[in-house]
Amino acid sequence: MFLNLFHFRKKDLAASDLPFNSFKEFIGLTKKQLKEKIGFSYNDIHSNVWMYHLYPDVKITKPNYLYLIFKDGVVCKYYLTRFKTSKFYKLYDSHLNTEPSHD
Secondary structure (H helix, E strand, C coil), rough: CCCEECCCCCCCCCCCCCCCHHHHCCCEEEEEHHHHHCCCCCCCCCCCCEEEEEECCCCCCCCCEEEEEEEEEEEEEEEEEEEECCHHHHCCCCCCCCCCCCC
16 A cells, blocks of 8 residues: 655655554554654644544545544554544544543
8 A cells, every 4th residue: 555644734755755564553652752753743732633644635545534543642543534524533532531422
């Protein structure tokens, strides 16, 4: 799979320059470690959900967005989506509850 991590700040990294082999490597990283590894983009340091663009242009047939979910400041899950969504923020980004509610 061709990975081209794209930040809002136009920091477009070539696939061969990416400092990771799979998104599973992000599990267990702290926000500081993640920031050093792939950058901060425009994510909120206090948020439990960080989002990154994977490609500079939207690809209809491929995942375009990477969502990283934090629990206690450590990446615990990741999701790949084709389209930008706010559902992860609604589920995980409550400062009082970091687990999804199943109401």
